[in-house]
Amino acid sequence: MFSVNDYVVYGSEGVCKVESIGHPEIAGLDKMKEYYTLSPVYRSGKIYTPVDSNIHMRSVISRNQAEELIGGIKEISGDLDVPKDAKLANVYYRELVRSYECVKLIRVIKYVFAKQRALAAVKRNMPAVDMKFFKIAEEMLYGEFGFVLGIDPKDVKGYIAECCEKA
Numbered sequence: 001m002f003s004v005n006d007y008v009v010y011g012s013e014g015v016c017k018v019e020s021i022g023h024p025e026i027a028g029l030d031k032m033k034e035y036y037t038l039s040p041v042y043r044s045g046k047i048y049t050p051v052d053s054n055i056h057m058r059s060v061i062s063r064n065q066a067e068e069l070i071g072g073i074k075e076i077s078g079d080l081d082v083p084k085d086a087k088l089a090n091v092y093y094r095e096l097v098r099s100y101e102c103v104k105l106i107r108v109i110k111y112v113f114a115k116q117r118a119l120a121a122v123k124r125n126m127p128a129v130d131m132k133f134f135k136i137a138e139e140m141l142y143g144e145f146g147f148v149l150g151i152d153p154k155d156v157k158g159y160i161a162e163c164c165e166k167a
Contacts, residue, residue, distance in 0.1 A: 012097075017038065021036055024048055056137050060147060061102060097136050108137040144167065
């Protein structure tokens with residue numbers, strides 16, 4: 001269970017702060033259940049989710065963990081066994097990104113980036129499903145990294161590139 005003022009990654013919403021835990025007086029919510037009231041870091045509004053929800057929620061990684069991941073990004077494999085069929089690829093990618101694990105998000109980004117470069121070399125376009133999940137993985141990863149590193153998520157890609165050049 002999380003505590004008030006904890007920062008969590010909540011589903012595809014990304015980084016949120018736990019504002020309160022209890023029984024909010026909001027019509028439509030089960031008065032017998034306890035809810036987390038979450039404030040997303042990168043947008044306004046509130047999210048009310050049952051404490052026993054099946055939506056994935058975990059603590060944000062630490063700054064040290066983010067720096068370790070970035071430092072070892074070259075060693076993280078971008079090899080994925082993405083099905084050629086778009087519908088199957090969609091299911092495959094969705095399962096990876098819904099793990100909300102930074103290493104899996106990095107793998108998706110690396111795989112699609114390499115595929116994009118290979119296709120560009122032969123003047124072919126990227127399939128839409130690859131680009132969709134590339135953007136989702138980037139948004140999720142860069143949001144969490146940006147938060148723990150204290151930088152704008154838009155600057156994370158450049159930060160990672162800079163760190164990789166120094167290594």
